[in-house]
Amino acid sequence: MNSSSLELLQRGAEELGLDVTAQFPAFERLFELLQEGNSRMNLTALKTEEDIVLKHFVDSLTCLRGGYLEGGLSVVDLGTGAGFPTFPLALARPELVFIPVDSTRKKIDFVRETAAQLGLQERVMPVVGRAEALGHLSEHRERYDRVVVRAVASLPVLAELALPLLREGGLLVAQKGDISADELNAGRRAAGEVGGKVQVVDPFGLPILGDARTLVIIEKLKPTSPKYPRREGVPTAQPLF
Template structure:
């Protein structure tokens, strides 16, 4: 293995920022995941985040920090627009008793995730090639999940329309964002209410190395989402709520 492709472990940084430290097995599987990403990136545009330090911060820490406070044993989690498998793959490694569905509309990316899950023996992952607007109206997925994770996929109203219909009552959507304006915060309350949710909290914890802004918005599903949401493919982005 090439030395410059060894991931940093940063146990103390994990402890300081999340009050959690990874196990030896976590570290081993993260390294294997990183190796697979580097290899696949030669022919598949998975991520521009390839240096070890950046990968640790933006694809491991950033994926896990917002969800480590929860007990995910036997919880059903959907990662909407997973891309190269983030935040879903790091979460599946740390929480082997959780049940994850990694969804994206790009088949090549999902095929890569399937291969990686097999190589790393991640038996808690299902994959899905589809659109959020479609599965949100499918009874096999609607109201089925304890957590819906959505990371920088689209503007906030679109993310909410994609995610809330998929949650059970009492389920939590976590929106991973960068900057967040006061205007956006007001809008979140309005749209969340319309879709059957309520804002539980908004956190602001900058990344531990490069000090980039990171907001996470936690929304609980408190009542059923109207059957008219999500609207048909393309409408949430073209005509946001």
């Protein structure tokens, strides 16, 4: 990464109240591994250095707003793709343990190899699978402190996929763009149906670029009915609300 990209990363992190200068070498290595991975398979649509720094690295770090991801928590990253937001968050917050989940094996293979290259294999433990299936396995159901999610599905779909994985008192941290009132309303009703409640809606601008983002926090208040999540594809094809 060139020096202006590192400066952008630092400025973006500073806007979020973070200092990631000690992690610069790890972010540079992550950048290289993404470029290499992208030349072998289609990992991410973002190709320029500036886009990767601002729209992957800094954008992922915005999930730390509000302090919902602090301390020794287990965090599922649902639909992690090439490892976002897992990698920037794991670099910025060494206490967190991540379980990046994706249904695409080659993406999870990339995440596993990248975690090892970054020395994060002890606390980044990827799982290949669909949320609809993992949500019914006792090793994953109602086990985790947090589910974090970026760019995967609408809020009602996310509620159905994520809440079964959370322990009572756990939080879904959903990073969205400019969420509509209709989506938010449907998300509130879906959250209630699966044992949760929307506790926080925090709109903000992406550092430096200003693009609209919203962090939505759903707390799990009671156990999720065993009928959720519904079978593969149904949550998306027929959202709860």
